Amino acid sequence: MPFRLARPAAALVLVLGLLVPAVSAQVSPSQQEARRALYGDKLNSLTFRHMDEMFDTAPVPSGRQTWRLPEAITALDILYEFDGQRRTTADFLERTRTNALLVIRDGRIVHEIYRNNSGPESRFISFSMAKSITAILIGQAIADGLIGGVDDPLTRYVPELAGGAYDGVTIRQALLMRSGAAFRETYGFGQKSQMEELYENSLVTGRQRFTDLAIGIDRAHPPGDLFNYSTLEAGVLGWVLERAVKRPLADYMADRLWKPAGMEAPGYWLLDGLPGVGRAWAGAGFNARLRDYGRLGLMMLNGGKANGRQVVPAFWVAASTIPQGTEPAAPDRVQGYQYQWWTLPDSDAYMAKGVHGQFIWIDPASKTVIVKLSYWPTAWVKTLENETLAFFQAVAARP
Numbered sequence: 001m002p003f004r005l006a007r008p009a010a011a012l013v014l015v016l017g018l019l020v021p022a023v024s025a026q027v028s029p030s031q032q033e034a035r036r037a038l039y040g041d042k043l044n045s046l047t048f049r050h051m052d053e054m055f056d057t058a059p060v061p062s063g064r065q066t067w068r069l070p071e072a073i074t075a076l077d078i079l080y081e082f083d084g085q086r087r088t089t090a091d092f093l094e095r096t097r098t099n100a101l102l103v104i105r106d107g108r109i110v111h112e113i114y115r116n117n118s119g120p121e122s123r124f125i126s127f128s129m130a131k132s133i134t135a136i137l138i139g140q141a142i143a144d145g146l147i148g149g150v151d152d153p154l155t156r157y158v159p160e161l162a163g164g165a166y167d168g169v170t171i172r173q174a175l176l177m178r179s180g181a182a183f184r185e186t187y188g189f190g191q192k193s194q195m196e197e198l199y200e201n202s203l204v205t206g207r208q209r210f211t212d213l214a215i216g217i218d219r220a221h222p223p224g225d226l227f228n229y230s231t232l233e234a235g236v237l238g239w240v241l242e243r244a245v246k247r248p249l250a251d252y253m254a255d256r257l258w259k260p261a262g263m264e265a266p267g268y269w270l271l272d273g274l275p276g277v278g279r280a281w282a283g284a285g286f287n288a289r290l291r292d293y294g295r296l297g298l299m300m301l302n303g304g305k306a307n308g309r310q311v312v313p314a315f316w317v318a319a320s321t322i323p324q325g326t327e328p329a330a331p332d333r334v335q336g337y338q339y340q341w342w343t344l345p346d347s348d349a350y351m352a353k354g355v356h357g358q359f360i361w362i363d364p365a366s367k368t369v370i371v372k373l374s375y376w377p378t379a380w381v382k383t384l385e386n387e388t389l390a391f392f393q394a395v396a397a398r399p
Contacts, residue, residue, distance in 0.1 A: 026275045027206050035204045041377035044356065045099055048375055049122045051287055052268055055203065056275050058250035060258045060267040060286075067262025067295055067307035069109050076103065076111040080394035082387045092391045096357065096384050097375045100124065100290045103395060104298055104369040111395075112290070116375075123267065123287045124373040127354025130269075130286040131234040132320075133257075133296070135175060135340035137241055137249065139316030140256045146244045150175065150319075154236060157243040165219035166236060173223050174233050174240075175339040176326065182220035183213075183230045187355065187379035195231070202272040209279055210272040211235045227330040227337060231283035234340065238282020249280040261299055262307030263292045284354065290371055297352075297360040297369035321350045321362075344389075349396075355379040359388060366396040 034054050038047040047054070076089050093101065099118050103111035114120070126133070141147040147157070150172035155162045165181040166174075173179055186193035194213070202210040214236050220228070238249055245252045250269050258267065270285030271278030280286075295306065300321065304312035320339035327336030327345045336343035343350045349363040357374025370392050376384055 027204070032204050036200075039356070039379075041375070045097070045116045045375040048099065048125045048356065048373070049118055051125050051270060052123070055285075056271040056278055057268040057287075058248060058271055058278075058280055060250050060254045060269065060288075062254075062263045062266050063259030065262055065307065066264045069104070069291070069295070069298070070107065071109045073109060073112055076101070076113065076395070078394055078398055080391050082390045083383075092387070096372075096388055096391075097377070098357075098372060099375055100371075100373045102290050102294045102369075102371040104294050106367050107298065109291070109294070114290070120289065120291065121265070123265070123289055124293075125354075125358070126286045126288065126293070126352075127284045127356060127358050128231065128234075129293070129352040129354040129358050129360055130282065130284050131231075131340040132352035132360070133253070133286055134234055134238050134241065134249075134282045135320055136257060136312055136316070137253055138171065138175065138237060138339075139312060139320065141241055141244050141252075143313045143316070144245075144256070147171065147240075154240055157240045158236070160215055161236070164215055165217045166214055169223045171237070171240065174237050175320075177227050177229050177233055177329070177337060178224050179228075179230070179233055179236075180219050180221040180223045180225060181214070181228070181230065181232070182218040183228065183232045185229050185231060198232070203270070203281065206272070206274045206278070208273065210281055210283075211239045211279070214239075227326075227333070229329075229337075234283030235281070237340075238280060241282070242279065249282060257311065260307065260309060261295060261311045263288070263295055265289050265292060267292065290373060293360055293371045293373075294369055297362050297371060301362050301364060301367065301369055353385075357381075357384060357388065359392075361389075361392045363392075363396045368396045370395060 038054060078089055079086050099116055101113040142149060151170050154166050154169050161167060166179060169179040184194055186195050198210060198213055201207045214232055242249050267286060267288035269280035272281050299306035299311060300317055303314040304310055304317045321341050323336040323338055323343045326338055327343055328334055329337035341350050342353055348365055352360040356379060357376040359372040361370045
Protein backbone atom coordinates (compact mmCIF):
# COMPACT_ATOMS: atom_id res chain seq x y z
CA MET A 1 0.00 0.00 0.00
CA PRO A 2 1.43 3.47 -0.87
CA PHE A 3 2.61 5.73 1.94
CA ARG A 4 -0.05 8.35 2.47
CA LEU A 5 0.96 11.66 3.97
CA ALA A 6 -1.81 13.64 5.60
CA ARG A 7 -1.79 17.10 4.09
CA PRO A 8 -5.06 18.96 4.67
CA ALA A 9 -3.52 22.28 3.75
CA ALA A 10 -2.16 20.90 0.50
CA ALA A 11 -5.53 19.39 -0.35
CA LEU A 12 -7.14 22.76 0.26
CA VAL A 13 -4.62 24.43 -2.02
CA LEU A 14 -5.44 21.96 -4.77
CA VAL A 15 -9.17 22.38 -4.32
CA LEU A 16 -8.84 26.14 -4.39
CA GLY A 17 -6.60 25.81 -7.43
CA LEU A 18 -9.41 24.08 -9.27
CA LEU A 19 -11.90 26.76 -8.25
CA VAL A 20 -10.21 29.42 -10.33
CA PRO A 21 -12.95 31.23 -12.30
CA ALA A 22 -13.71 29.50 -15.57
CA VAL A 23 -11.20 30.50 -18.25
CA SER A 24 -13.27 29.54 -21.26
CA ALA A 25 -13.32 33.24 -22.21
CA GLN A 26 -9.51 33.15 -22.26
CA VAL A 27 -8.98 29.67 -23.71
CA SER A 28 -11.77 29.26 -26.24
CA PRO A 29 -13.53 25.92 -26.66
CA SER A 30 -12.08 25.55 -30.16
CA GLN A 31 -8.57 26.22 -28.84
CA GLN A 32 -9.08 23.65 -26.12
CA GLU A 33 -10.15 21.08 -28.70
CA ALA A 34 -7.09 21.83 -30.81
CA ARG A 35 -4.86 21.24 -27.76
CA ARG A 36 -6.51 17.88 -27.16
CA ALA A 37 -6.34 16.80 -30.80
CA LEU A 38 -2.80 17.83 -31.72
CA TYR A 39 -1.36 14.38 -30.90
CA GLY A 40 -3.58 12.60 -33.42
CA ASP A 41 -1.57 10.49 -35.85
CA LYS A 42 -3.21 12.09 -38.89
CA LEU A 43 -2.20 15.59 -37.80
CA ASN A 44 0.95 15.37 -35.73
CA SER A 45 3.45 15.61 -38.60
CA LEU A 46 2.13 19.18 -38.86
CA THR A 47 1.10 20.14 -35.32
CA PHE A 48 4.41 19.12 -33.77
CA ARG A 49 6.09 22.04 -35.52
CA HIS A 50 3.37 24.65 -34.93
CA MET A 51 2.88 24.47 -31.19
CA ASP A 52 3.21 28.24 -30.76
CA GLU A 53 -0.07 28.66 -32.65
CA MET A 54 -1.93 26.60 -30.05
CA PHE A 55 -0.35 27.57 -26.71
CA ASP A 56 0.95 30.54 -24.80
CA THR A 57 4.73 30.58 -25.12
CA ALA A 58 7.85 32.19 -23.66
CA PRO A 59 10.66 32.98 -26.12
CA VAL A 60 14.28 31.97 -25.64
CA PRO A 61 16.15 34.55 -27.74
CA SER A 62 19.32 33.66 -29.60
CA GLY A 63 22.40 35.87 -29.56
CA ARG A 64 24.36 37.80 -32.13
CA GLN A 65 27.14 35.25 -32.63
CA THR A 66 25.96 31.98 -34.16
CA TRP A 67 28.01 28.83 -33.67
CA ARG A 68 28.87 28.14 -37.30
CA LEU A 69 29.23 24.43 -37.97
CA PRO A 70 31.25 23.26 -40.97
CA GLU A 71 29.29 21.26 -43.52
CA ALA A 72 30.17 18.28 -45.67
CA ILE A 73 26.62 17.23 -46.54
CA THR A 74 26.15 14.07 -48.59
CA ALA A 75 23.22 11.78 -49.27
CA LEU A 76 22.49 9.42 -46.40
CA ASP A 77 22.38 6.16 -48.28
CA ILE A 78 23.01 3.25 -45.94
CA LEU A 79 21.61 -0.19 -45.23
CA TYR A 80 20.77 -1.32 -41.72
CA GLU A 81 19.56 -4.56 -40.21
CA PHE A 82 16.38 -4.75 -38.17
CA ASP A 83 14.01 -7.58 -37.34
CA GLY A 84 15.91 -9.95 -39.59
CA GLN A 85 15.66 -7.75 -42.67
CA ARG A 86 18.00 -5.36 -44.43
CA ARG A 87 16.44 -1.97 -44.97
CA THR A 88 17.33 1.34 -46.62
CA THR A 89 17.45 4.89 -45.32
CA ALA A 90 14.23 5.64 -47.21
CA ASP A 91 12.61 2.69 -45.43
CA PHE A 92 13.76 4.07 -42.08
CA LEU A 93 12.49 7.60 -42.66
CA GLU A 94 9.00 6.42 -43.58
CA ARG A 95 8.70 3.43 -41.26
CA THR A 96 9.69 5.48 -38.20
CA ARG A 97 7.65 8.53 -39.25
CA THR A 98 10.49 11.04 -39.45
CA ASN A 99 9.92 14.77 -39.91
CA ALA A 100 13.59 15.79 -39.79
CA LEU A 101 16.97 14.13 -39.33
CA LEU A 102 20.42 15.59 -38.70
CA VAL A 103 23.79 13.83 -38.44
CA ILE A 104 26.89 15.59 -37.11
CA ARG A 105 30.18 13.70 -37.38
CA ASP A 106 33.53 14.99 -36.11
CA GLY A 107 31.93 18.40 -35.60
CA ARG A 108 30.63 18.68 -39.17
CA ILE A 109 27.08 18.44 -40.47
CA VAL A 110 27.17 15.50 -42.84
CA HIS A 111 23.47 14.70 -43.34
CA GLU A 112 20.38 16.90 -43.06
CA ILE A 113 16.91 15.78 -44.13
CA TYR A 114 13.53 17.53 -43.87
CA ARG A 115 10.24 15.87 -44.76
CA ASN A 116 6.52 16.63 -44.91
CA ASN A 117 7.07 20.24 -45.94
CA SER A 118 9.16 21.01 -42.87
CA GLY A 119 12.38 22.94 -43.35
CA PRO A 120 15.40 24.61 -41.72
CA GLU A 121 13.22 27.29 -40.13
CA SER A 122 10.69 24.87 -38.63
CA ARG A 123 10.70 24.76 -34.84
CA PHE A 124 9.86 21.31 -33.52
CA ILE A 125 8.50 20.24 -30.14
CA SER A 126 11.06 18.39 -28.03
CA PHE A 127 8.65 16.74 -25.59
CA SER A 128 10.76 15.00 -22.94
CA MET A 129 14.06 16.02 -24.52
CA ALA A 130 13.20 19.19 -22.57
CA LYS A 131 13.98 17.29 -19.36
CA SER A 132 17.62 17.06 -20.43
CA ILE A 133 17.65 20.81 -21.09
CA THR A 134 16.19 21.53 -17.66
CA ALA A 135 18.91 19.34 -16.13
CA ILE A 136 21.58 21.35 -17.98
CA LEU A 137 20.14 24.53 -16.47
CA ILE A 138 20.19 23.01 -12.98
CA GLY A 139 23.92 22.45 -13.51
CA GLN A 140 24.34 26.05 -14.67
CA ALA A 141 22.59 27.31 -11.54
CA ILE A 142 24.92 25.20 -9.37
CA ALA A 143 27.93 26.64 -11.21
CA ASP A 144 26.52 30.13 -10.67
CA GLY A 145 26.20 29.50 -6.94
CA LEU A 146 22.43 29.94 -7.09
CA ILE A 147 21.82 26.30 -6.12
CA GLY A 148 24.05 24.90 -3.40
CA GLY A 149 24.34 21.41 -4.92
CA VAL A 150 22.45 18.29 -5.88
CA ASP A 151 22.07 17.20 -2.27
CA ASP A 152 20.05 20.29 -1.38
CA PRO A 153 16.44 19.44 -0.52
CA LEU A 154 13.81 20.64 -2.96
CA THR A 155 12.04 22.42 -0.09
CA ARG A 156 15.01 24.77 0.32
CA TYR A 157 13.82 26.46 -2.88
CA VAL A 158 10.12 25.54 -2.94
CA PRO A 159 8.91 25.50 0.69
CA GLU A 160 5.37 24.81 -0.53
CA LEU A 161 6.47 21.19 -0.96
CA ALA A 162 7.08 20.76 2.77
CA GLY A 163 4.91 18.12 4.44
CA GLY A 164 4.10 16.27 1.20
CA ALA A 165 5.64 13.49 -0.85
CA TYR A 166 8.46 15.76 -2.02
CA ASP A 167 9.45 16.76 1.51
CA GLY A 168 12.93 15.33 2.21
CA VAL A 169 13.62 14.69 -1.49
CA THR A 170 16.92 16.05 -2.81
CA ILE A 171 17.63 17.60 -6.19
CA ARG A 172 19.78 14.56 -7.00
CA GLN A 173 16.90 12.16 -6.28
CA ALA A 174 14.57 14.20 -8.49
CA LEU A 175 17.15 14.31 -11.31
CA LEU A 176 17.38 10.52 -11.08
CA MET A 177 13.56 10.18 -10.99
CA ARG A 178 13.71 8.61 -7.53
CA SER A 179 11.57 10.89 -5.39
CA GLY A 180 9.12 8.17 -4.38
CA ALA A 181 6.13 10.34 -5.29
CA ALA A 182 3.10 8.33 -6.44
CA PHE A 183 2.86 9.59 -10.02
CA ARG A 184 2.14 7.26 -12.91
CA GLU A 185 3.35 8.36 -16.34
CA THR A 186 0.43 7.02 -18.39
CA TYR A 187 -0.24 8.52 -21.82
CA GLY A 188 -3.35 8.73 -23.96
CA PHE A 189 -6.73 10.38 -23.67
CA GLY A 190 -9.76 8.70 -22.22
CA GLN A 191 -7.81 6.85 -19.52
CA LYS A 192 -8.61 9.20 -16.63
CA SER A 193 -4.96 9.02 -15.60
CA GLN A 194 -2.99 11.51 -13.52
CA MET A 195 -1.11 12.60 -16.61
CA GLU A 196 -4.29 13.14 -18.63
CA GLU A 197 -5.90 15.18 -15.85
CA LEU A 198 -2.75 17.21 -15.37
CA TYR A 199 -2.48 17.99 -19.08
CA GLU A 200 -6.16 18.86 -19.28
CA ASN A 201 -6.14 21.20 -16.29
CA SER A 202 -2.78 22.91 -16.81
CA LEU A 203 -2.27 23.01 -20.58
CA VAL A 204 -5.69 22.60 -22.20
CA THR A 205 -7.94 24.75 -19.98
CA GLY A 206 -5.28 26.51 -17.89
CA ARG A 207 -7.10 25.98 -14.60
CA GLN A 208 -3.94 25.19 -12.65
CA ARG A 209 -0.17 24.99 -12.85
CA PHE A 210 1.38 21.70 -13.95
CA THR A 211 3.28 21.42 -10.68
CA ASP A 212 0.25 22.04 -8.43
CA LEU A 213 -0.21 18.29 -8.13
CA ALA A 214 3.22 17.99 -6.51
CA ILE A 215 2.01 19.84 -3.41
CA GLY A 216 -0.48 17.21 -2.35
CA ILE A 217 0.53 14.01 -4.11
CA ASP A 218 0.94 10.83 -2.02
CA ARG A 219 4.23 9.04 -1.49
CA ALA A 220 4.57 5.52 -2.93
CA HIS A 221 8.13 4.71 -1.85
CA PRO A 222 10.88 6.18 0.35
CA PRO A 223 12.96 8.77 -1.56
CA GLY A 224 15.89 7.28 -3.43
CA ASP A 225 14.64 3.69 -3.48
CA LEU A 226 13.00 3.18 -6.88
CA PHE A 227 13.13 4.71 -10.35
CA ASN A 228 9.79 6.10 -11.51
CA TYR A 229 9.82 8.12 -14.73
CA SER A 230 7.76 11.26 -14.14
CA THR A 231 7.17 14.46 -16.09
CA LEU A 232 5.81 15.90 -12.84
CA GLU A 233 9.29 15.40 -11.34
CA ALA A 234 10.89 17.40 -14.13
CA GLY A 235 8.27 20.09 -13.60
CA VAL A 236 9.26 20.29 -9.94
CA LEU A 237 12.90 20.72 -11.00
CA GLY A 238 11.88 23.58 -13.27
CA TRP A 239 10.03 25.16 -10.34
CA VAL A 240 13.13 24.77 -8.14
CA LEU A 241 15.26 26.34 -10.87
CA GLU A 242 13.04 29.39 -11.24
CA ARG A 243 12.95 29.95 -7.50
CA ALA A 244 16.72 29.57 -7.23
CA VAL A 245 17.62 31.95 -10.07
CA LYS A 246 14.70 34.31 -9.32
CA ARG A 247 13.89 34.55 -13.03
CA PRO A 248 11.65 32.80 -15.53
CA LEU A 249 13.24 29.63 -16.87
CA ALA A 250 13.21 30.95 -20.45
CA ASP A 251 15.11 34.12 -19.52
CA TYR A 252 17.77 32.23 -17.58
CA MET A 253 18.14 29.70 -20.39
CA ALA A 254 18.64 32.47 -22.96
CA ASP A 255 21.42 34.12 -20.99
CA ARG A 256 23.21 31.03 -19.66
CA LEU A 257 22.76 28.52 -22.49
CA TRP A 258 21.08 29.58 -25.71
CA LYS A 259 23.03 32.78 -26.40
CA PRO A 260 26.50 31.71 -25.23
CA ALA A 261 26.20 28.40 -27.09
CA GLY A 262 25.59 30.33 -30.31
CA MET A 263 22.20 28.91 -31.25
CA GLU A 264 21.09 30.28 -34.61
CA ALA A 265 17.43 30.99 -33.86
CA PRO A 266 15.14 31.69 -30.91
CA GLY A 267 13.46 28.72 -29.26
CA TYR A 268 10.37 28.86 -27.10
CA TRP A 269 8.69 27.12 -24.14
CA LEU A 270 5.03 26.23 -23.85
CA LEU A 271 3.45 27.77 -20.76
CA ASP A 272 1.01 26.14 -18.35
CA GLY A 273 -1.74 27.67 -16.26
CA LEU A 274 -3.78 30.77 -16.89
CA PRO A 275 -3.00 32.62 -20.13
CA GLY A 276 -0.46 35.34 -19.57
CA VAL A 277 0.88 34.11 -16.23
CA GLY A 278 2.01 30.55 -16.94
CA ARG A 279 5.29 28.84 -16.08
CA ALA A 280 7.48 27.02 -18.62
CA TRP A 281 6.46 23.37 -19.01
CA ALA A 282 9.91 22.21 -17.91
CA GLY A 283 9.36 18.52 -18.56
CA ALA A 284 8.16 18.60 -22.16
CA GLY A 285 7.52 22.05 -23.62
CA PHE A 286 10.62 23.32 -25.42
CA ASN A 287 10.66 23.96 -29.19
CA ALA A 288 13.60 24.71 -31.50
CA ARG A 289 15.10 24.21 -34.94
CA LEU A 290 16.70 20.93 -35.97
CA ARG A 291 20.22 22.37 -36.18
CA ASP A 292 19.98 23.96 -32.74
CA TYR A 293 19.08 20.60 -31.23
CA GLY A 294 22.18 19.34 -33.05
CA ARG A 295 24.29 22.11 -31.50
CA LEU A 296 22.97 21.12 -28.08
CA GLY A 297 24.07 17.52 -28.67
CA LEU A 298 27.46 18.59 -30.00
CA MET A 299 28.01 20.79 -26.96
CA MET A 300 27.41 17.77 -24.72
CA LEU A 301 29.72 15.63 -26.87
CA ASN A 302 32.40 18.34 -26.47
CA GLY A 303 32.18 18.24 -22.68
CA GLY A 304 30.09 21.40 -22.44
CA LYS A 305 32.08 23.48 -24.95
CA ALA A 306 30.23 25.40 -27.66
CA ASN A 307 30.91 28.40 -29.86
CA GLY A 308 34.52 28.57 -28.66
CA ARG A 309 33.75 28.67 -24.94
CA GLN A 310 32.96 26.43 -21.97
CA VAL A 311 29.21 26.95 -21.70
CA VAL A 312 28.27 24.07 -19.38
CA PRO A 313 30.76 22.87 -16.74
CA ALA A 314 32.49 19.67 -17.83
CA PHE A 315 31.86 18.13 -14.41
CA TRP A 316 28.12 18.54 -14.93
CA VAL A 317 28.16 16.94 -18.38
CA ALA A 318 29.97 13.93 -16.91
CA ALA A 319 27.72 13.71 -13.86
CA SER A 320 24.64 13.90 -16.07
CA THR A 321 25.61 11.26 -18.61
CA ILE A 322 27.99 8.74 -17.02
CA PRO A 323 25.96 6.08 -15.20
CA GLN A 324 26.76 5.58 -11.54
CA GLY A 325 25.09 2.30 -10.74
CA THR A 326 21.97 3.31 -12.66
CA GLU A 327 22.04 0.82 -15.57
CA PRO A 328 19.42 -0.33 -16.10
CA ALA A 329 17.32 2.26 -14.32
CA ALA A 330 14.88 -0.38 -13.06
CA PRO A 331 14.37 -4.15 -13.44
CA ASP A 332 11.77 -3.62 -16.16
CA ARG A 333 14.01 -1.21 -18.12
CA VAL A 334 16.85 -1.81 -20.57
CA GLN A 335 18.40 1.66 -20.52
CA GLY A 336 19.94 3.57 -17.65
CA TYR A 337 18.95 7.01 -16.43
CA GLN A 338 21.30 9.59 -15.00
CA TYR A 339 20.52 13.33 -14.60
CA GLN A 340 17.57 13.43 -17.04
CA TRP A 341 19.60 11.72 -19.78
CA TRP A 342 19.09 8.10 -20.88
CA THR A 343 22.23 5.95 -21.00
CA LEU A 344 22.81 2.81 -23.06
CA PRO A 345 24.36 -0.26 -21.41
CA ASP A 346 27.53 -1.66 -23.02
CA SER A 347 28.12 1.71 -24.67
CA ASP A 348 29.23 5.25 -23.85
CA ALA A 349 26.32 6.56 -25.91
CA TYR A 350 23.51 8.47 -24.24
CA MET A 351 20.46 10.38 -25.38
CA ALA A 352 17.70 12.83 -24.73
CA LYS A 353 14.40 11.43 -25.91
CA GLY A 354 10.78 12.46 -26.00
CA VAL A 355 7.44 10.89 -26.74
CA HIS A 356 6.34 10.38 -30.33
CA GLY A 357 9.97 9.71 -31.31
CA GLN A 358 12.15 12.73 -30.53
CA PHE A 359 15.86 11.96 -30.08
CA ILE A 360 19.22 13.62 -29.55
CA TRP A 361 21.61 10.66 -29.65
CA ILE A 362 25.25 11.22 -28.70
CA ASP A 363 27.98 8.64 -29.29
CA PRO A 364 31.41 9.71 -27.98
CA ALA A 365 33.15 6.65 -29.48
CA SER A 366 32.37 7.68 -33.06
CA LYS A 367 32.05 11.44 -32.33
CA THR A 368 28.53 11.33 -33.74
CA VAL A 369 25.41 13.30 -32.86
CA ILE A 370 22.08 12.36 -34.43
CA VAL A 371 18.85 14.32 -34.05
CA LYS A 372 15.61 12.69 -35.14
CA LEU A 373 12.28 14.53 -34.87
CA SER A 374 9.28 12.30 -35.44
CA TYR A 375 5.50 11.98 -35.39
CA TRP A 376 4.85 8.51 -34.04
CA PRO A 377 1.18 7.47 -33.94
CA THR A 378 1.18 7.05 -30.14
CA ALA A 379 3.34 8.36 -27.33
CA TRP A 380 5.78 5.46 -27.32
CA VAL A 381 6.23 2.53 -29.68
CA LYS A 382 9.00 0.23 -28.47
CA THR A 383 9.57 -1.38 -31.86
CA LEU A 384 10.06 2.06 -33.42
CA GLU A 385 12.57 2.98 -30.72
CA ASN A 386 14.46 -0.27 -31.29
CA GLU A 387 14.55 0.31 -35.04
CA THR A 388 15.65 3.91 -34.51
CA LEU A 389 18.56 2.85 -32.31
CA ALA A 390 19.57 0.17 -34.82
CA PHE A 391 19.68 2.82 -37.52
CA PHE A 392 21.67 5.23 -35.34
CA GLN A 393 24.24 2.53 -34.64
CA ALA A 394 24.52 1.74 -38.34
CA VAL A 395 25.13 5.42 -39.11
CA ALA A 396 27.77 5.68 -36.39
CA ALA A 397 29.52 2.52 -37.63
CA ARG A 398 29.81 3.83 -41.16
CA PRO A 399 33.41 4.94 -41.91
